[in-house]
Amino acid sequence: MANKLLSEMGLPNSIANIFVARNLITAKDVFSLTEFELMELLDVDLAVVTSAMAHISEITCPPYQTALSLLEQRGQNENMAGHLPTSLKGLDNALCGGLPFGVVTELVGPAGIGKTQFCLKLSLLASLPSSYGGLDGSVVYIDTESKFSSRRMIEIGFHSFPEVFQTEGMAQEMAGRILVLRPTSLSEFTDSLQKIKVSLFQHGVKLLIIDSMAALLSGEGAQGPQRQHSLGWHISFINSCRIFTNSCSSDQSSEISKS
Template structure:
């Protein structure tokens, strides 16, 4: 909503033209400035600025929701939603059917643990006919690390579903349902909006990094849990998701991959 164009908000033509002339084209541009700054930039009186800002705020501000309406929306979403089965019984049971639609699922683990292979398998499952446990759908595979391998995808198909992948024609048909994108910037795609608006299961992989108790002391809660650290020798390291806590708040489901000897 912040990127909604001011020209589409029904402001009086005179003030709308001034906004356009000063290169203030979106709600974000206007609301990021103080009223006094807008007065100076637009060269209009305070009353006109207040009226314009009020109108812009009214349009872009989302409507209020009560706790009851949020609960009802969630129940309706869960009932009308669906899942992409992983065909891993334990995981599907834990996820109540598989990767949920309309939400963001994160796969976390160290390099080489199998995150890419898991995503390739899910892409294949989504393309399979419903009769074989798939969604009979089309897939957008966003590959930011250039790790997508069509050869590996076909190998997984032949190994997991030999009864389907018996001919080159079927291989080409399944492969043709998967569109691979390699964006060069974050602005080229928005996982969250795709998940929410299109009722699409979205899977994101995340690397891990090492963290010591000394790093945890920067955060009060972690510091209280770790206790006093008296010497460098007492530092203990553990693995945490690389993208940090702010990213974690955007994730609905986090799957952590670990290897145990």
């Protein structure tokens, strides 16, 4: 709005012509000067300057918003974007429908609490046919600790969605929609991310899971700010992916995620 042209603001011709003559073209040009500097430059009195600045401010400045209106607007945007239901009623209620699309969701907790199991369940939910409440899409699962188990995933599927997995060939079809990558170092992880971005568009990927981010750095010896710097590019990449897919990362513990 600062670059909005003064000629489009409906100023009185008497002052608008003076602005043009003094090469003040945009709102930014005006507000980069003080009232007294404008008085001297335009050769007009203070009342004319303050009136013109008030008029320009009213047009260029966005209307104020309350914290409540911003919260309501965010909720509306998330509802329009959609959610991936987790099939856990309490969690879905707390998240207003499930994991919101277009954001990065981080799972944090101590070892053994079930983060990987939850990621396996999410993989199934994203690949389920839409007629059964799924996203009917593909999943990229980056498994940095070799914890991904196709057998366990199928077991979860038979237990949670028996009507789907008892259909002949459905288990194989669902498993075929989940692409598993197993980088063993941060450099391999970087290569994996660079290679999959095109695939995210081409193959209808609806969910990107990284299990886990912390494991990649634990073997690199990075600590504190150095650790955060090491992941800078990767975090930026994941944020860019959230435009068209869910991103879900799993950390080993709350201590690791805080560092």
